[in-house]
Amino acid sequence: MTATALADIDLPFTKRTLANGLDVIVHEDHHVPIVAVNVWYHVGSKNERPGRTGFAHLFEHLMFEGSQHYNAGYFPPLQQAGALLNGSTNADRTNYWEVVPTSAVDRALWMESDRMGYLLPAITRERFETQRDVVLNERRQSYENRPYGMVMMALSAALYPPDHPYSWMTIGSADDIRAMQLEDVQDFFRTYYHPSNASLVLAGDIETERALELADAYFGEIPGGARPRRIVKGAELPSEQRLLLEDRVELPRLYMAWHSPAMFAAGDAEMDLVGDLLANGKTSRLYKTLVYDLRIALDVSAHQSSREIGSFFLLAATAAPGCSLGDIAARIDEELHRLAGDGPSVEEMDRAVAQAEAHFMYRLQTVGGFGGKSDQLNAYNVMKGTPAFFVADLDRYRRATRGLLQESARQHLRFDRRIVLSVIPRGQHTLALPGSTPVSAS
Amino acid sequence: MRRIDRSRLPDVGPDPAFVFPAIARHTLRNGLRVCTVEHHSVPVISFTLQVDGGSGSDPDGLEGLAAVVADMADEGTGALSAIEVSDALARIGADYDVDVGGDATDFSLTTLTRFASRGACLLADMVTRPRLLESEFVRVRQLRLDRLRQLKDVASAVAEQTFLRLVYGAHPYAHLPIGTDAGLRRVTPEDVVSFHARSVQPSRSTLIVCGAMSHDDQLREAEHAFGGWASTGVSNGNGTAAADVMPANTPVTRLAAVPREGAAQSELRIGHLTTRRVTPDYPALLVMNALLGGQFVSRINLKLREEKGYTYGARTSFDWRRGISPFTLQTSVHTAATADAITDCLAEIGSLRGTRPPSEAELALAKASLTRGYPRGFETAQQVARSVAMLSLYDLPDTYFEEFVSKINAVTSADVVAAAARHLDPSRITTLVVGDYSAIAESLRGLNIGEPQLHAVEF
Numbered sequence: 071m072t073a074t075a076l077a078d079i080d081l082p083f084t085k086r087t088l089a090n091g092l093d094v095i096v097h098e099d100h101h102v103p104i105v106a107v108n109v110w111y112h113v114g115s116k117n118e119r120p121g122r123t124g125f126a127h128l129f130e131h132l133m134f135e136g137s138q139h140y141n142a143g144y145f146p147p148l149q150q151a152g153a154l155l156n157g158s159t160n161a162d163r164t165n166y167w168e169v170v171p172t173s174a175v176d177r178a179l180w181m182e183s184d185r186m187g188y189l190l191p192a193i194t195r196e197r198f199e200t201q202r203d204v205v206l207n208e209r210r211q212s213y214e215n216r217p218y219g220m221v222m223m224a225l226s227a228a229l230y231p232p233d234h235p236y237s238w239m240t241i242g243s244a245d246d247i248r249a250m251q252l253e254d255v256q257d258f259f260r261t262y263y264h265p266s267n268a269s270l271v272l273a274g275d276i277e278t279e280r281a282l283e284l285a286d287a288y289f290g291e292i293p294g295g296a297r298p299r300r301i302v303k304g305a306e307l308p309s310e311q312r313l314l315l316e317d318r319v320e321l322p323r324l325y326m327a328w329h330s331p332a333m334f335a336a337g338d339a340e341m342d343l344v345g346d347l348l349a350n351g352k353t354s355r356l357y358k359t360l361v362y363d364l365r366i367a368l369d370v371s372a373h374q375s376s377r378e379i380g381s382f383f384l385l386a387a388t389a390a391p392g393c394s395l396g397d398i399a400a401r402i403d404e405e406l407h408r409l410a411g412d413g414p415s416v417e418e419m420d421r422a423v424a425q426a427e428a429h430f431m432y433r434l435q436t437v438g439g440f441g442g443k444s445d446q447l448n449a450y451n452v453m454k455g456t457p458a459f460f461v462a463d464l465d466r467y468r469r470a471t472r473g474l475l476q477e478s479a480r481q482h483l484r485f486d487r488r489i490v491l492s493v494i495p496r497g498q499h500t501l502a503l504p505g506s507t508p509v510s511a512s
Numbered sequence: 513m514r515r516i517d518r519s520r521l522p523d524v525g526p527d528p529a530f531v532f533p534a535i536a537r538h539t540l541r542n543g544l545r546v547c548t549v550e551h552h553s554v555p556v557i558s559f560t561l562q563v564d565g566g567s568g569s570d571p572d573g574l575e576g577l578a579a580v581v582a583d584m585a586d587e588g589t590g591a592l593s594a595i596e597v598s599d600a601l602a603r604i605g606a607d608y609d610v611d612v613g614g615d616a617t618d619f620s621l622t623t624l625t626r627f628a629s630r631g632a633c634l635l636a637d638m639v640t641r642p643r644l645l646e647s648e649f650v651r652v653r654q655l656r657l658d659r660l661r662q663l664k665d666v667a668s669a670v671a672e673q674t675f676l677r678l679v680y681g682a683h684p685y686a687h688l689p690i691g692t693d694a695g696l697r698r699v700t701p702e703d704v705v706s707f708h709a710r711s712v713q714p715s716r717s718t719l720i721v722c723g724a725m726s727h728d729d730q731l732r733e734a735e736h737a738f739g740g741w742a743s744t745g746v747s748n749g750n751g752t753a754a755a756d757v758m759p760a761n762t763p764v765t766r767l768a769a770v771p772r773e774g775a776a777q778s779e780l781r782i783g784h785l786t787t788r789r790v791t792p793d794y795p796a797l798l799v800m801n802a803l804l805g806g807q808f809v810s811r812i813n814l815k816l817r818e819e820k821g822y823t824y825g826a827r828t829s830f831d832w833r834r835g836i837s838p839f840t841l842q843t844s845v846h847t848a849a850t851a852d853a854i855t856d857c858l859a860e861i862g863s864l865r866g867t868r869p870p871s872e873a874e875l876a877l878a879k880a881s882l883t884r885g886y887p888r889g890f891e892t893a894q895q896v897a898r899s900v901a902m903l904s905l906y907d908l909p910d911t912y913f914e915e916f917v918s919k920i921n922a923v924t925s926a927d928v929v930a931a932a933a934r935h936l937d938p939s940r941i942t943t944l945v946v947g948d949y950s951a952i953a954e955s956l957r958g959l960n961i962g963e964p965q966l967h968a969v970e971f
Binding site: 101102104138140143149152154169173181188199200201203204206207216217320321351362368388417424425426427429431432434435 | 601605
């Protein structure tokens, strides 16, 4: 019944690749007179080198400072047009988007193409240094001055060897950010910011033919370049490693992290579902056990963090006052053992698939912004090589079985291949799991 | 191939026509007001039950009660236990959310249209007939007490709570919805039952339905799910009494600090109480806020971030309520830049109503940004439902959406200056710093707005 009722769920599009290598994808949706412009560059912190970490993200900031033919900031002419705009960088990609009234599509494409083709003349030393300070403040605000804010740095460094591009965080190290030079900007721009390493989506109140013509007119003149080689690099954990990190926190928190299948690889959707059945909602196994029944934890989360080269699965639980991380760890291990032994119940599978179907439908509600239809089409195009993956993506969840989930949990959530990190209030080492090695993150 | 002229930016065309959603209003026999709105894009439907009374209705000494009662809605109803409620929500892929504001509490549930009946009935059961079991209450309260304990380490939360207390004093709006440790500890299971009986009543609630169904079908779902909801008969006032309480006219704390040793940044809140959401100055204040700090291209963000690099971002906003509402600048700045950043912020707020009125270009940018971007907020059923809920909360007319653009466009530079002069007063501004006090105390004294009043972290 569920499969037929949602048979019409789809994300249709037209794709054309320009002569310079730029992929252009158009999706029509005329409900509201707005158009989403969304550009992905296939570059992220994975393309950095040790000692230069944080550069891809700093570069994203520079993309908002203006370009050769409009050299007074990227925001003013677009905000004046009624646009909402933003950008973000992660390990794998950098994205930029505007949502504009239909009447301002030309302006958005003019601006977006100008910074793709003509950024460098606008980047002065002063702008570079100011944005370097802004990024250092972003780092302080989002990581250093936030409880448990340094955890992902410690975990990334523990999960991957130092030469693996996922061993550092996208924000980068503060020392590396301070050491960055204006000269590095040019090389980075020429290597990664060109049409053949980018993908453009126009989604919303625009006719496909007109969108394709406009894209060609604005972006067609920009010379293409060599597509950077995909990075392939394995990583595995030889054993369980127990670590402890001190932080300015009231309550200890336990993290467990494992390597897991790469984005869209076999087992990726299954691990996503495993995360849901472990810790999404009161009915989930770990929430019910740790938070609802035993009340030894205040919260628990479990997520498959899907990434291009290889993913990780992360579980976290905060201890209730006076409760021990050891008790929490023991209960988690019990549940993981049970899952690997018996797999999910029929009810758990029904619930998980119903939720996945609804959430795929919710994803069709907005044309722009982070996670809107334009962003999804680009994600599929850049990571799968085709935007035609929305239904196939949902099918990964529809086709997941109890046996597949059990097998995924058994294979990937092994006790002897994981990081177990205790985060504890400063100076209270006895609150960590026994045998934990202190680590620092700065 | 068409050649692009890069010597000038393309003009923006005339604003595209947009038909704002039509709201149909109904009243059920039990007194529940129902708004239905058709929204046909994807087969999704959203139900929002807005109940008068929010954290401003917390009885004195029981701060946090309204939020606990709201939280208890999904902790069991009728034959369903808390776990079974969670299961029922998951089975229809529902997105359930509770928003406790100062004046009202919004319970919303979004689901696929084919689950509309199940979703509406579940929401009705949860909100109007919760079990409110003592055992669940004890657990929920403990989670909230523990959450308060964790918030002590979150600089932004410390700043929010302390700032509200500083500007509101003894007013019912003077705390966050989560309340205080002392208040939560005093709450009893009987308080929860009696608060629910007093406040969650059809006569003081509005149901907003929005989604891919006809008005008639939406009304039928509303009737079916909420038609049997009877008033408790408990006399209850109007639920928005907090809005009528005038804040005491006490001397202003100009400068306050919460020490946070070794903090990498100072979390700042700068502002004071202003006026009510329904003020006739609202359009002028919206434009004023946009150009002062309400968007990326605003005086304060451009100064602190783009010129000085002191912060990742700075913004201003009105925290609107039915009663007197605060205007606040918020940012987080590098410790070493704290005093300089405060000087810049105060100068920007002060100069708008004095030496530096908005230029025509600034005004045009702020207005165009507000008006041209307006239809964007009507894309999803949830967004539309939220907008209609706002009309209901502030008693705004159904023509509000259509009139918005012309009202903003009518605002002049003189209107902005006059509104700023009426509602912003540099001599009444409170500046709060949550940061490494020993590192910045000396420079704070140099601001010449008085000796910093020190506060402990207190929830």
